[in-house]
Amino acid sequence: MEGAALLERLRIRRAITWRTATVASIADETARARTIVLDVPDWPGHVAGQHLDVRLTAEDGYQAQRSYSIATAPEDPRIALTVERLEDGEVSSYLAGDLRPGDEFEIRGPIGGHFTWSVEDGGPLLLAGGGSGLVPLMAMLRHRAARESTVDTRLLVSAGRWDEVFYRDELSALAAGDGLVTRYTLTREQPQGWTGDSRRVDADMLAALGPAPRDAPRVFVCGPTAFVETVADALVGLGHAPGAIHAERFGPTGG
Amino acid sequence: MSPISRGFRGRRRPVDPGRVPPGQYVVDDFPVLSAGPTPHTPTDEWSLTIAGAVGEARSWTWDEFLALPAETVTTDIHCVTKWSKLGTTWRGVSLDFLLEQVGTTADYLTAWSDGDYTTNLALEDVTDGRAWVAHLFDGEPLEPEHGGPARLLVPHLYFWKSAKWVRGITFTEEDEPGFWEAAGYHNHGDPWKEQRFWND
Numbered sequence: 001m002e003g004a005a006l007l008e009r010l011r012i013r014r015a016i017t018w019r020t021a022t023v024a025s026i027a028d029e030t031a032r033a034r035t036i037v038l039d040v041p042d043w044p045g046h047v048a049g050q051h052l053d054v055r056l057t058a059e060d061g062y063q064a065q066r067s068y069s070i071a072t073a074p075e076d077p078r079i080a081l082t083v084e085r086l087e088d089g090e091v092s093s094y095l096a097g098d099l100r101p102g103d104e105f106e107i108r109g110p111i112g113g114h115f116t117w118s119v120e121d122g123g124p125l126l127l128a129g130g131g132s133g134l135v136p137l138m139a140m141l142r143h144r145a146a147r148e149s150t151v152d153t154r155l156l157v158s159a160g161r162w163d164e165v166f167y168r169d170e171l172s173a174l175a176a177g178d179g180l181v182t183r184y185t186l187t188r189e190q191p192q193g194w195t196g197d198s199r200r201v202d203a204d205m206l207a208a209l210g211p212a213p214r215d216a217p218r219v220f221v222c223g224p225t226a227f228v229e230t231v232a233d234a235l236v237g238l239g240h241a242p243g244a245i246h247a248e249r250f251g252p253t254g255g
Numbered sequence: 256m257s258p259i260s261r262g263f264r265g266r267r268r269p270v271d272p273g274r275v276p277p278g279q280y281v282v283d284d285f286p287v288l289s290a291g292p293t294p295h296t297p298t299d300e301w302s303l304t305i306a307g308a309v310g311e312a313r314s315w316t317w318d319e320f321l322a323l324p325a326e327t328v329t330t331d332i333h334c335v336t337k338w339s340k341l342g343t344t345w346r347g348v349s350l351d352f353l354l355e356q357v358g359t360t361a362d363y364l365t366a367w368s369d370g371d372y373t374t375n376l377a378l379e380d381v382t383d384g385r386a387w388v389a390h391l392f393d394g395e396p397l398e399p400e401h402g403g404p405a406r407l408l409v410p411h412l413y414f415w416k417s418a419k420w421v422r423g424i425t426f427t428e429e430d431e432p433g434f435w436e437a438a439g440y441h442n443h444g445d446p447w448k449e450q451r452f453w454n455d
Contacts, residue, residue: 016439016452020258053451055278057257062265065278065337090266090280104258111452113438114290225287229400232292242292243371249287 014044018055018106024078025101029166033084033132034096035071040079040107046070048139049116049220049246052079052109056091066091069135069222069248070110073142074118079107082166084132115248117218118143123151124211128201128231130158130223134166136248137220141174150179154209154217158201158227160188183209201227203234213239222248274331276446279339286338287400290434294369294420298404303388307365307425310358317404321390323348328387330410332417333446345408347389350381353424361426365433366407369420374433375442376409376416378426385411388421413444413451 021038029035046052051069072080085096117125117140125144127137134157144153159165165184175182185197185205197205211217219240221231228249236242270281298317306312315323327346333339364381367373380386389408390397397403402419409416415435436442441450449455 015454017454018257055257056260056263056265058263058265059259062267063257063278064263064265064280067336088266093266094260094263098262100261103261105260105263106257108452111439114434225400229287229293233295236292242294245292247289247291249289 016108016111018108019043020104021079021107023099023101023103026099029082030084030164032096032164033082033166034099035080035082036095036099038079038081038107043079044110046074046079046110047113047116047118048073048143049136050110050112050139051136052081052107052111054081054091054095055106055108056094057106064090067111069139071135071138071142073139073146075143075146082132082135082138115220115222115246117220119147119149119151121218123153124215124217125151125153126156126206126209126211126217126219126235127153128156128158128206128219128221128223130201130227130231131160131164132166133221133223133227133248133250136222138167138170140220141171141180144180145174145177150177152211152215152217153180154211155180155182156201156206156209156231157182157184158223159184159186161186162189162191162194181209201231201234203238206231206234207238213241216241216244219245220248221245223250225249274341275339276333277449278451279333279337279446282338282340285340285401286334286336288334288336288415289370289400289419290372291370293399295399296369296404296420296422301404302422303405304423305353305357305426306423307427308359308361309426313353313357320348320388320405324352326387328389328408328410330408332410332414335413335415335440335444335451339446343410344393345387345389346391346394347387347405347408349384350386350388350424351384353388354382359426361428363427363430365425365427365431366418366421367423367425368418369422372418372420372434374407374416374418375431375436376412377430377443380409380412380416380443385409411445413441413446415440416444 024037083095304314387408390405407418
């Protein structure tokens with residue numbers, strides 16, 4: 001087994017146990033989403049793209065669990081989650097609602113050995129995020145920046161409106177660096193003077209963004225099921241190898 | 256002892272605790288979880304093959320598969336990502352029937368799918384009316400994103416064991432971890448024991 005693969009294996013095989021996380025800070029990302037920064041003692045480290053499980057406990061012992069992608073790079077000493085409040089979301093309505101700095105809940109992870117990227121894996125990269133599907137892709141971009149990588153990276157961000165796009169300022173700053181091309185599409189409403197796309201993602205949009213299939217990019221697609229199905233089908237249609245397309249889907253009941 | 260999450264009360268649905276395993280919540284829709292693109296294999300290119308440590312390997316075309324005796328199954332399903340869906344209705348061919356056609360003394364099997372997905376199961380988890388190859392959901396052809404044309408249905412285990420787009424079952428003498436089992440998920444995946452990750 002080659003070195004990187006062995007390391008990955010060891011990382012995955014570390015015991016996945018519940019730990020108490022303390023909320024260090026909370027920042028609004030959009031009207032419905034907040035980034036929650038956590039202090040987690042003895043966090044075993046993660047690979048960009050992985051997620052963790054959150055477990056909330058009520059005073060009477062009732063518990064609820066959900067999964068959330070990790071937004072921070074492995075190089076960051078703290079863990080951050082960006083949680084969008086869903087109407088019926090039992091856990092998200094608490095995390096993106098009542099939660100305050102100093103509060104505690106349990107997490108365990110990191111989880112997932114497939115939807116992951118590290119600089120050692122190489123590129124080029126094609127990242128496509130719909131709505132809060134941007135979160136695990138942001139971990140990859142932050143990792144890429146932390147390692148000062150200039151690997152050819154194309155990012156497609158799809159959202160309803162500009163003020164629903166997570167990490168807007170940080171994405172703009174990252175795009176000023178070498179090797180990252182970002183393309184936005186706003187499907188419901190566009191600000192005045194908008195120069196990006198304004199339709200649902202399609203094959204033409206993905207072909208224009210690149211990289212071409214002959215460049216064999218590693219592809220990561222995350223978002224609502226319909227978004228992921230559309231993007232993945234279009235990429236296969238364009239000639240990308242199905243095995244190179246990593247997908248993570250979440251439905252309306254993400255929780 | 257879990258710390259109390261200040262102010263968290265939860266939105267508890269009135270559910271039968273005998274039907275919802277620990278850590279799960281009930282959904283009404285049907286979420287989709289897959290690691291790659293959805294394969295769209297036309298049924299005229301589809302076949303199901305049972306091979307490996309068997310008396311005689313067998314393969315069925317789509318039409319031959321549809322002609323096999325099918326059963327209607329109503330069951331609860333539980334995904335490791337925490338959602339459970341109660342009272343789902345499927346139609347498919349029992350593994351008991353399929354195994355009778357090939358004969359095996361092997362203790363393990365790997366189900367493999369279009370899209371290179373695999374999952375491993377013990378023989379005892381797929382016999383005695385506990386597993387099917389299903390092609391109808393709620394009386395309709397199974398949608399591709401839910402595993403159509405046909406998927407494995409092993410509802411007493413977490414749903415990643417119910418391989419979507421199943422194309423074959425290979426019997427093995429040794430237990431060989433499949434796609435998620437090799438990536439840190441539990442080898443067996445019993446929702447009632449909350450066997451989510453390898454060390455659970």
